[in-house]
Amino acid sequence: MLRRGLLKTLVLAVIVGLSGTGCGAIRNLNLYSTKEEVQLGNALDKAIRKRQEMLGDARLDSFVAVRGRRLVGHSRRRDIGYHFAVVKSEAVNAFAIPGGYCYINLGLFRKSRTEAELISVVSHEISHVVNRHGMKRLSQINLAGALTETLLGGRGTAANLAANLFTSSGMLYYSREAEREADRDGLIMMYEAGYNPMGMVEMFEMLRQGRKSEPSAWANLFSTHPVTDERIQSARTQIAQLPPKEGLMKNSPQWAGIISYLNRKYPPPEEKEE
Numbered sequence: 001m002l003r004r005g006l007l008k009t010l011v012l013a014v015i016v017g018l019s020g021t022g023c024g025a026i027r028n029l030n031l032y033s034t035k036e037e038v039q040l041g042n043a044l045d046k047a048i049r050k051r052q053e054m055l056g057d058a059r060l061d062s063f064v065a066v067r068g069r070r071l072v073g074h075s076r077r078r079d080i081g082y083h084f085a086v087v088k089s090e091a092v093n094a095f096a097i098p099g100g101y102c103y104i105n106l107g108l109f110r111k112s113r114t115e116a117e118l119i120s121v122v123s124h125e126i127s128h129v130v131n132r133h134g135m136k137r138l139s140q141i142n143l144a145g146a147l148t149e150t151l152l153g154g155r156g157t158a159a160n161l162a163a164n165l166f167t168s169s170g171m172l173y174y175s176r177e178a179e180r181e182a183d184r185d186g187l188i189m190m191y192e193a194g195y196n197p198m199g200m201v202e203m204f205e206m207l208r209q210g211r212k213s214e215p216s217a218w219a220n221l222f223s224t225h226p227v228t229d230e231r232i233q234s235a236r237t238q239i240a241q242l243p244p245k246e247g248l249m250k251n252s253p254q255w256a257g258i259i260s261y262l263n264r265k266y267p268p269p270e271e272k273e274e
Contacts (some may be wrong), residue, residue, distance in 0.1 A: 007071075007125045011012045012105055016080065018116050024270050026193075027142065027234050028136060029136060029139045030132055030135050030139050031135075031138075031139040031142060032138070032139065033137050034079060034080060037080070037098045037132070037135050038080055038081075038099045038100070039099075040098050040099060040135075040138075041097055041099015041100060042056070042072075042096045042099060044097045044098070044099070044101070045083070045097065045099075045101045045124055048097070048101075048103070050087075052087055052089065053087070053088040053102075054085050054086065054087060055085075055086040055087065055088040055106055056087060056267075057086060057265070058259075059194075059258070059261060060106075060109065060258070060262065061084065061085060061086055061123050064084045064085075064086060064104055064109075064122065064247045065083075065084040065255065067082040067115075067119060067122065068082060068102060068126065069082060070193050071119070071122060071123050071126055071189050071190065072126060073190055073193070074188075074192040074193045075126060075127070075130045075185075076145060077130040077172035078131070080099065080100045080129075081100055082100040082102065082126070082129070083100055083101050084102050084103075084104070085101075085102075085103055085104070086103075086104050086105070086106055086109065087103050087104065087106065088106055089105045089106060089107060089108070090105070090107040090268075091105055091107050092105065092107045092108045092111050092207075093104035093105045093107065093108055093127050094108050094122065094125050094132075095125060096126065096128045096129050097134060098129065098132070098135050098138070099129075101129075101153075102125045102126060104118075104121070104122065104141055104261075106266060108121060109166075109172075109262060110263070110266075110268065111206070112264060113143045113201070113202070114199055114202070114251055115195070115199075115249065115252055115255040116190070116195045116196045116197075116199025116200055116202070116249065116250045116251070117199045117203040117206065117252065118199075119190050119191055119193075119195045119199060120186065120187070120195075120200035120202075120203045120249040121203060122184060122187075123186035123187070123189045123193075123195075123200075124182045124189040124200075124264075125182075125186075126186065126189065127181065127185040127186040127189065128174065128178070129181040129184060130181050131178070131181055131185065132149075132180065133174050133178040133181075133182070136178075137174065139176075139239045143223050145246070146264070152267050154265060157238050162268045179211075179229075180234070183200070183231065183235060184234075185233065186237060187235060187238055187239070188199065188238075189202050191245070191248070194247065194248060194249055195248060195249050195250075196248040196249060197235075197238075197239050197242065197248075199250065200235050201232060201235045201236055201239070204231060204232045204235065205232065208232075216267065219235055250252070256273075
């Protein structure tokens with residue numbers, strides 16, 4: 001008889017494999033209510049804050065939250081509250097968890113050359129929440145646990161598998177199709193909110209270049225958001241199909257001031273001599 005651990009892995013691999021190869025019924029399966037998602041998000045937020053230090057800067061948090069809520073106002077999901085926080089980390093990264101919690105690292109804020117670049121990442125992360133990607137992923141994992149328990153008997157398998165959904169840093173690893181969907185919806189969201197969607201292309205290109213020139217700084221973002229030529233071209237194609245719109249922003253009037261404040265209060269770390 002197959003060992004329990006091996007069977008769990010095989011069952012999960014089959015389910016995730018099906019979800020990534022066009023089996024929409026599995027890919028879009030969500031076993032949880034909105035209330036359960038919000039409760040989970042609240043619990044995960046508390047756990048994340050124990051592992052990662054939030055910057056706790058009211059000015060920076062407010063800057064992100066105001067823009068995040070503006071994006072949400074142009075999303076397809078406004079039935080939950082959204083929460084935004086800046087993480088005290090120089091790693092260039094951002095992530096979102098179920099229930100409307102979005103986290104932006106100080107390093108990403110600092111590296112963004114324009115507000116539109118930063119907004120492109122925020123809108124992408126909001127899109128994961130809008131599309132319930134985390135809850136769908138959790139549903140797949142719990143389905144794998146339930147099937148394994150049915151085959152082998154025993155309790156706790158589903159709970160253990162669910163715990164593996166999150167990495168040690170609290171981030172979710174989504175399927176390639178989920179990333180594409182977050183790109184598409186995030187780009188539309190920022191465009192409708194008045195931001196120049198080329199900011200997403202420029203962020204992708206900066207991420208790809210940063211992966212080569214500063215691999216340690218960009219490693220986290222690249223691992224969860226791998227950039228390919230296809231991804232960049234898809235964004236360019238989508239932008240070309242959008243109707244012309246005047247006044248799309250690269251930077252709001254507050255951008256220069258907030259970046260100056262950030263670098264003054266939180267100076268960039270000194271580069272180590274080799």
